[in-house]
Amino acid sequence: MRSIDEQGYHFEEWLTPEQIAKDVRQVADRISADYADKEPLFVVVLNGAFVFAADLIRALRGVRCEETFIRVSSYYGMASTGRLEFIVPLQQVVDQRDVIVIEDIVDTGLTIHQLKAHMRGLGASSVRVATMLFKPGKLEYDDAKPDYIGHEISEEFVIGYGLDFDGFHRNLDAIYKVKN
Ligand code: IMP
Numbered sequence: 001m002r003s004i005d006e007q008g009y010h011f012e013e014w015l016t017p018e019q020i021a022k023d024v025r026q027v028a029d030r031i032s033a034d035y036a037d038k039e040p041l042f043v044v045v046l047n048g049a050f051v052f053a054a055d056l057i058r059a060l061r062g063v064r065c066e067e068t069f070i071r072v073s074s075y076y077g078m079a080s081t082g083r084l085e086f087i088v089p090l091q092q093v094v095d096q097r098d099v100i101v102i103e104d105i106v107d108t109g110l111t112i113h114q115l116k117a118h119m120r121g122l123g124a125s126s127v128r129v130a131t132m133l134f135k136p137g138k139l140e141y142d143d144a145k146p147d148y149i150g151h152e153i154s155e156e157f158v159i160g161y162g163l164d165f166d167g168f169h170r171n172l173d174a175i176y177k178v179k180n
Contacts, residue, residue, distance in 0.1 A: 028061070103131040157177075
């Protein structure tokens with residue numbers, strides 16, 4: 001089994017590239033079915049979601065769509081700060097659009113809770129959320145439960161496939177879980 005050591009923490013491979021590909025396929029199939037007659041606008045949450053988003057949008061079938069990017073930050077090291085900072089604001093009109101927010105992971109739900117309110121305030125017709133990972137045990141905001149989930153995970157910190165530890169390891173092709 002592959003492993004990574006970083007800042008005194010030991011991470012072991014948890015989702016292989018093959019398992020990730022299956023999860024992406026399943027999410028893409030559901031979105032393709034739900035949005036076949038719509039023109040969704042994907043809002044990719046940077047930095048973490050860029051890897052999942054690139055795979056997900058290319059796995060869609062028959063969906064005419066657009067993509068835009070937003071960059072927010074709420075994390076420092078392995079803990080949420082509880083405050084969302086808009087580092088790169090939304091640059092596309094979402095008024096009357098069917099928005100699908102793409103996240104790498106939904107943890108407390110703070111990011112999604114605030115982003116949904118933001119998109120609705122800007123007039124989006126609908127806002128749904130697609131995420132590679134979801135930590136249901138840590139969810140603090142009911143409205144942040146994702147609509148499309150690649151894989152559920154317990155509360156451990158993970159890296160790889162877009163997810164970082166202090167900016168590093170987003171480029172790993174698998175998802176690694178911290179071991180105590
Ligand atoms: P939330 O706002 O608490 O739901 O946190 C969402 C953001 O926290 C994600 O987009 C990630 O950037 C970060 N995050 C949460 N859990 C992890 C993790 O296990 N590994 C890496 N980043 C994480």
